[in-house]
Amino acid sequence: xxxxxxxxxxxxxxxxxxxxxxxxxxxxxxxxxxxxxxxxxxxxxxxxxxxxxxxxxxxxxxxxxxxxxxxxxxxxxxxxxxxxxxxxxxxxxxxxxxxxxxxxxxxxxxxxxxxxxxxxxxxxxxxxxxxxxxxxxxxxxxxxxxxxxxxxxxxxxxxxxxxxxxxxxxxxxxxxxxxxxxxxxxxxxxxxxxxxxxxxxxxxxxxxxxxxxxxxxxxxxxxxxxxxxxxxxxxxxxxxxxxxxxxxxxxxxxxxxxxxxxxxxxxxxxxxxxxxxxxxxxxxxxxxxxxxxxxxxxxxxxxxxxxxxxxxxxxxxxxxxxxxxxxxxxxxxxxxxxxxxxxxxxxxxxxxxxxxxxxxxxxxxxxxxxxxxxxxxxxxxxxxxxxxxxxxxxxxxxxxxxxxxxxxxxxxxxxxxxxxxxxxxxxxxxxxxxxxxxxxxxxxxxxxxxxxxxxxxxxxxxxxxxxxxxxxxxx
Amino acid sequence: xxxxxxxxxxxxxxxxxxxxxxxxxxxxxxxxxxxxxxxxxxxxxxxxxxxxxxxxxxxxxxxxxxxxxxxxxxxxxxxxxxxxxxxxxxxxxxxxxxxxxxxxxxxxxxxxxxxxxxxxxxxxxxxxxxxxxxxxxxxxxxxxxxxxxxxxxxxxxxxxxxxxxxxxxxxxxxxxxxxxxxxxxxxxxxxxxxxxxxxxxxxxxxxxxxxxxxxxxxxxxxxxxxxxxxxxxxxxxxxxxxxxxxxxxxxxxxxxxxxxxxxxxxxxxxxxxxxxxxxxxxxxxxxxxxxxxxxxxxxxxxxxxxxxxxxxxxxxxxxxxxxxxxxxxxxxxxxxxxxxxxxxxxxxxxxxxxxxxxxxxxxxxxxxxxxxxxxxxxxxxxxxxxxxxxxxxxxxxxxxxxxxxxxxxxxxxxxxxxxxxxxxxxxxxxxxxxxxxxxxxxxxxxxxxxxxxxxxxxxxxxxxxxxxxxxxxxx
Numbered sequence: 001x002x003x004x005x006x007x008x009x010x011x012x013x014x015x016x017x018x019x020x021x022x023x024x025x026x027x028x029x030x031x032x033x034x035x036x037x038x039x040x041x042x043x044x045x046x047x048x049x050x051x052x053x054x055x056x057x058x059x060x061x062x063x064x065x066x067x068x069x070x071x072x073x074x075x076x077x078x079x080x081x082x083x084x085x086x087x088x089x090x091x092x093x094x095x096x097x098x099x100x101x102x103x104x105x106x107x108x109x110x111x112x113x114x115x116x117x118x119x120x121x122x123x124x125x126x127x128x129x130x131x132x133x134x135x136x137x138x139x140x141x142x143x144x145x146x147x148x149x150x151x152x153x154x155x156x157x158x159x160x161x162x163x164x165x166x167x168x169x170x171x172x173x174x175x176x177x178x179x180x181x182x183x184x185x186x187x188x189x190x191x192x193x194x195x196x197x198x199x200x201x202x203x204x205x206x207x208x209x210x211x212x213x214x215x216x217x218x219x220x221x222x223x224x225x226x227x228x229x230x231x232x233x234x235x236x237x238x239x240x241x242x243x244x245x246x247x248x249x250x251x252x253x254x255x256x257x258x259x260x261x262x263x264x265x266x267x268x269x270x271x272x273x274x275x276x277x278x279x280x281x282x283x284x285x286x287x288x289x290x291x292x293x294x295x296x297x298x299x300x301x302x303x304x305x306x307x308x309x310x311x312x313x314x315x316x317x318x319x320x321x322x323x324x325x326x327x328x329x330x331x332x333x334x335x336x337x338x339x340x341x342x343x344x345x346x347x348x349x350x351x352x353x354x355x356x357x358x359x360x361x362x363x364x365x366x367x368x369x370x371x372x373x374x375x376x377x378x379x380x381x382x383x384x385x386x387x388x389x390x391x392x393x394x395x396x397x398x399x400x401x402x403x404x405x406x407x408x409x410x411x412x413x414x415x416x417x418x419x420x421x422x423x424x425x426x427x428x429x430x431x432x433x434x435x436x437x438x439x440x441x442x443x444x445x446x447x448x449x450x451x452x453x454x455x456x457x458x459x460x461x462x463x464x465x466x467x468x469x470x471x472x473x474x475x
Numbered sequence: 476x477x478x479x480x481x482x483x484x485x486x487x488x489x490x491x492x493x494x495x496x497x498x499x500x501x502x503x504x505x506x507x508x509x510x511x512x513x514x515x516x517x518x519x520x521x522x523x524x525x526x527x528x529x530x531x532x533x534x535x536x537x538x539x540x541x542x543x544x545x546x547x548x549x550x551x552x553x554x555x556x557x558x559x560x561x562x563x564x565x566x567x568x569x570x571x572x573x574x575x576x577x578x579x580x581x582x583x584x585x586x587x588x589x590x591x592x593x594x595x596x597x598x599x600x601x602x603x604x605x606x607x608x609x610x611x612x613x614x615x616x617x618x619x620x621x622x623x624x625x626x627x628x629x630x631x632x633x634x635x636x637x638x639x640x641x642x643x644x645x646x647x648x649x650x651x652x653x654x655x656x657x658x659x660x661x662x663x664x665x666x667x668x669x670x671x672x673x674x675x676x677x678x679x680x681x682x683x684x685x686x687x688x689x690x691x692x693x694x695x696x697x698x699x700x701x702x703x704x705x706x707x708x709x710x711x712x713x714x715x716x717x718x719x720x721x722x723x724x725x726x727x728x729x730x731x732x733x734x735x736x737x738x739x740x741x742x743x744x745x746x747x748x749x750x751x752x753x754x755x756x757x758x759x760x761x762x763x764x765x766x767x768x769x770x771x772x773x774x775x776x777x778x779x780x781x782x783x784x785x786x787x788x789x790x791x792x793x794x795x796x797x798x799x800x801x802x803x804x805x806x807x808x809x810x811x812x813x814x815x816x817x818x819x820x821x822x823x824x825x826x827x828x829x830x831x832x833x834x835x836x837x838x839x840x841x842x843x844x845x846x847x848x849x850x851x852x853x854x855x856x857x858x859x860x861x862x863x864x865x866x867x868x869x870x871x872x873x874x875x876x877x878x879x880x881x882x883x884x885x886x887x888x889x890x891x892x893x894x895x896x897x898x899x900x901x902x903x904x905x906x907x908x909x910x911x912x913x914x915x916x917x918x919x920x921x922x923x924x925x926x927x928x929x930x931x932x933x934x935x936x937x938x939x940x941x942x943x944x945x946x947x948x949x950x
Contacts, residue, residue: 018948096806112615115591121618132803133860135833135853137762140587143596160844163802166835166856169849173836196842203840218806261950278818279754279795287612298807305811318815320754322797327638328607330919331571331693332773336780338915340793343753358610360641361648365678367671369635372929374644378610381641381927385608388922391939395918402944440813443870444805447863452856454847464866469877473493475736 003240003411008247013415015261016402019394020268020345028342028397030271038267038430039257045429046255046263049422054215059436061215062421065223066246066414073239076225079187079208080232083125087151090125090233091141093167094155094226097218098189099131100295101227101417102155107291108413109236124234125151133163138170147178151233153187155226157212159195162448172204183207189225217436219299222417237410244414251415252422262419265401266426272345272399273319273431279344280319281337285326285386286351288408293323293349296420303424303435310432317431327385334389338396346393346400349416350386353407354379478715478886483722488890490736491877494869495743495820503817503872505746513742513905514732520904521730521738524897529690534911536690537896540698541721541889548714551700554662554683555707558600562626565600565708566616568642569630569701572693573664574606575770576702576892577630582766583888584711599709600626608638613645622653626708628662630701632687634670637923647679658682664700692911694774697892712885719889726890727897737894740876741901747820747874748794748906754819755794756812760801760861761826763883768798768824771895778899778910785907792906802860809864813871821868821875824891825861828882829854 022029053063083090092102106127111117115126128141152171156164168186175182183205190197192211201207210225221227223245228238254260257267269280280300282293305318324333326348337346360381362374373381393400403419405412428435450457450464497504528538558565567577581602586592590601603616627646631639643661650657658680665672667686676682685700696702698720703713729735732742744755755775757768780793799808801823812821835856837849848856868875878894880887903910925932925939 014949016944016949018945021945021948023945095803100807111618112612113619116619132762132800133853133857134762135829135857136831137587138833138853139831143586144588144591162844162848162856165845166848166853169836169838169845170833172838196844199842200840200845259950264950278816287607287609294807301808301811305815307814316814316816318811320797320811320815320819322795325607328570330916332575332769333776334919335913335915336776336793336795338918339782339791340780340795341753341791344795354610356611356614358613358645361644363644363647365675367674368930369637369671370640370644370675372924372927373637373641376927378608378613378641381637381923382608382610384923384926385919387926387939388919391922391942392919396915438810440810440871441805443813444809444860444863444867447866448856448859449847451859451863452847452851455843464862467866469491470493470496470498473496474489474491475734475739
C-alpha cells in the first residue's frame with residue numbers, strides 16, 4: 001500500500017469550526033480571545049500526550065497502533081485469508097469496545113446489505129457482531145447460521161466479560177453437539193499475558209489467539225487485532241486503514257491548537273462544556289457512518305464521564321453523546337435542536353464524494369413540490385440538506401462544527417478513528433481526568449455477580465434482595 | 476380478537492418509579508410533597524386531553540385510532556393479504572414519523588434476521604424501510620430487490636416530503652424501464668384530501684391510497700394505516716395492537732396522577748426537567764425494542780422541543796432523548812451515567828418473559844469468572860444486568876424509572892405506543908407547549924429548496940451562497 005503525498009492530501013479530513021465562532025453566532029459563539037486564552041493549556045495537553053504516548057502503564061499504547069509491525073499485520077492477513085476460504089459466516093462475540101469498532105468498519109466500508117448478497121457478489125463471509133445477551137437475538141442468529149461453516153471471533157481484553165463468556169459457553173456446547181471441534185471454529189482476541197481466554201484456549205486444545213497489546217484499552221482498540229482481523233476477513237484494506245491513522249497522527253503533530261484539528265476540537269468542546277453544553281451530537285450525513293456515531297458515543301462517554309479528577313478532587317464531568325443521522329433525523333431531532341435549550345454542540349460528518357451516484361429522474365409531473373427535484377441526484381439532495389441544516393442551526397444560534405470527509409474509504413476511516421481518539425485524549429488532559437479507566441461500571445458488574453450467585457457476593461445479594469419496588473410507586 | 480379481562484391484566488405494562496423518589500435517592504429524589512404539589516396541574520392536563528381528544532383541529536385524532544372502524548382494519552388486512560401473495564419484498568419509502576413506527580413494529584415482533592430467512596420460514600415478504608436519501612444506501616437496496624416482485628409503500632402525510640418524493644421519482648422510472656406498471660407496485664399512505672400523492676396517484680393511473688386521518692400528525696400516526704399496513708403485511712396481529720392501545724387508554728382514564736401511569740410519567744419527567752435534567756434516556760433491555768427507543772426519541776424531541784409556549788411567550792424547552800440498549804450500552808454509556816453530571820433520567824424498558832430461552836451450559840472449566848454462569852440462562856443474565864444497573868444508578872443517586880413489559884407481543888406493543896403518546900401529550904400540557912407542530916424544521920427545508928433551485932427561493936440562495944467556511948477556521 002503506497003500513496004503519494006498528493007493522494008494523501010486529497011483524502012485528508014478537515015475540521016471546519018466556522019459555526020462555533022462568534023463571527024457566525026454572535027455572543028452565542030466562541031471568540032478568538034477565548035481560544036487564545038486556552039492556547040497554553042492546549043499546548044500543555046499536547047505536550048503531555050507527546051510525552052506519554054505509547055506508554056503501556058498509562059494505557060497509551062493505542063497511539064502506536066498505526067505503526068504496528070508488518071509481521072503482526074501479515075499474521076492477521078494470513079488468518080483472514082484462511083477464514084475467507086473455509087467459512088461462510090464470521091461472528092464476533094464481544095461487547096462494548098470489542099464490538100463497536102468491528103461493526104463500524106463493516107458498515108462504513110462494506111455493502112449495506114452484505115449478508116443478503118449472494119456469495120459471488122459478497123466475496124466474504126456473512127458477518128455478524130453479537131454484542132448483547134438477549135436470548136431472542138441469540139436464537140434468531142442461530143437460525144441463520146450453519147455452525148459447521150461458521151467462525152467465531154471471541155474478543156475480550158480481560159477474558160472475563162460475562163456476556164461474552166456466556167456466549168462462548170453456549171457456542172462451545174453447540175459445536176460439540178454438532179460433532180465439530182471448537183478449536184477449529186474459534187479465534188480469540190485478548191490480552192496476551194493475563195486472560196481467562198488464554199486458559200480456555202488451552203482447555204479447548206489450543207485455540208488461535210490474537211493479542212490486544214497491554215497498553216490498549218477496549219474503546220481505543222479498533223486499530224489492533226480487535227478491529228483489524230474482522231476487517232481483513234471482510235476484505236477491507238487494513239494497511240490503508242493504518243496508513244490513514246498514521247497520516248492523521250502526523251497532521252496533528254503541532255502543539256498550536258490553530259494548526260492541530262484534534263486539539264482544536266477538544267478545546268472547542270471543553271469550552272462549550274464550560275458553558276453548559278452537556279450534550280455532544282455526532283450527526284453523519286451518511287448511512288455508512290451510523291455506527292461510527294455509536295463508536296464515538298462509547299469513546300467520548302466512557303473516557304470523559306468521571307467523578308474524580310486526576311488529582312483526586314471530586315467532580316461530575318462528562319458530555320452525553322447523541323447519535324443523529326442526516327437527513328433522517330432532521331425529521332426527528334432537528335425541531336429540538338433549533339428551538340430547544342442551548343445545551344448542545346452538533347458535529348456533522350459530511351461526505352464530499354459519495355461512492356455511488358443516483359440521479360433523480362425528471363418526470364415532469366407539473367407539481368411544484370415534485371418537479372424541482374428532477375435533474376438533481378440523491379447525493380446533491382443529501383449534501384444540500386446537510387448544508388441547509390448547518391445553516392438553520394447557525395441561524396438559530398446553535399454551536400455546530402463540520403468534519404469533512406473527502407470520501408469514505410479505508411484510509412479516511414483510519415483518519416477518522418485516530419482523529420476522534422486524539423481529540424478524546426486531549427479532552428481528558430484539558431479536563432484533568434483519566435480518560436482510560438471506567439470505575440463507574442464496577443458496581444453494576446458486582447450486583448450482576450451477586451444476582452447470579454457468584455462466590456463472594458453473598459452479602460451484596462442479601463442487600464439486593466432487600467430492595468423491592470415500593471408498591472405505592474407501581475402503577 | 477377476543478381476550479378475557481384476566482388475560483389483558485396479565486399483559487398490562489406498569490410504571491415503577493421507586494427509584495425516582497427521595498425514599499430511594501434521598502435529596503436527589505422527588506418527594507411525595509413535590510408530586511402532591513402537581514396534583515391539580517396534572518388533573519388539569521388530564522382534563523384538557525379528555526376535552527380535546529379526537530379533535531381534528533387540535534391534531535388529537537391519534538387518541539381515537541385504537542377505536543377505528545372495523546371496515547378500515549378489514550381494508551388493510553385485505554390489501555396485506557394480496558401483497559403477501561403477490562410480492563417477495565415490501566419497501567416503505569418514508570422518513571420520520573412515516574418510517575419509525577413501521578420499523579419499530581417490525582423489529583419488535585418479527586424475527587431479528589427476517590430478511591435472511593428462507594421464504595418458507597419467513598412467511599412474509601422481505602421488509603425494508605428506506606428513511607434516508609444516501610445514494611449508497613439506495614444503490615445497495617436496489618442490488619437486493621427484484622423490482623418485478625417488490626411493493627413500495629410510499630408514506631407521507633403532506634405528500635410533499637422531498638426525500639420521499641425523490642425516491643418515488645426514482646422507483647417510478649426504474650419500474651417503467653423494467654416494463655412494469657408503477658400503479659401495480661405502489662401503495663400510497665397520505666392525507667385523504669390534500670396531498671401531492673393524490674395527484675401523483677391520478678397521474679400514475681390510480682394508485683391505491685390509504686388515508687392518514689387529518690387530525691393525526693406524523694409522529695402520532697403508527698396506529699393508522701401508516702403502521703398498520705406494513706405490520707399486517709408482516710403478519711403481525713394488528714387487531715391485538717389496537718386492543719393493547721385501547722387497554723392502555725382505559726388504564727389511564729383517571730385524572731389522579733397516582734392512578735394514571737402516563738400522567739405520573741409526564742409529571743415526573745417535567746419535575747426532573749425543572750431540576751435541570753435535560754436528557755431523557757430510554758434504555759430497553761431487549762434487542763427487539765432498540766427501534767422503539769428511536770420512535771420515542773422523535774416523539775419526545777419534536778413534541779416538546781419548543782421555543783414558544785401556547786400563550787406565545789418565548790422559551791427554550793425540551794429534553795434531549797437518548798437511546799441506550801441494555802446490556803450492550805453498560806459497556807458504553809453506564810460509566811457516564813453513574814459518574815457524570817446529574818443531568819438525566821434513565822427509563823428502563825424491562826421484559827418479564829423473553830419469548831425465547833437460551834440456557835447457558837455448565838462446562839466446568841474450573842475458572843471462577845466462567846463457571847458461575849453455567850446453569851443460568853441468557854434471559855436470567857440480561858434480567859440480572861437490568862436489575863443490577865438500576866441498583867447501581869440508584870446507589871449513585873441517579874433518577875431512574877422502569878416500564879415493565881410482561882412479554883413483547885402485539886398487544887403489549889400497542890400498550891407501549893399509546894402509553895408514550897399519552898405521556899408526551901400530558902407533558903405538552905404540563906409544559907404549556909403545542910406538542911403537535913414542528914415550526915423549527917422550516918428554515919432547513921427552505922434552505923434545501925433554495926440550494927436545489929426551487930422557484931421562489933432565489934433570495935435565500937444568494938444569502939446561502941454568501942456563506943462560506945471561514946478559511947481561518949478550517950484545519
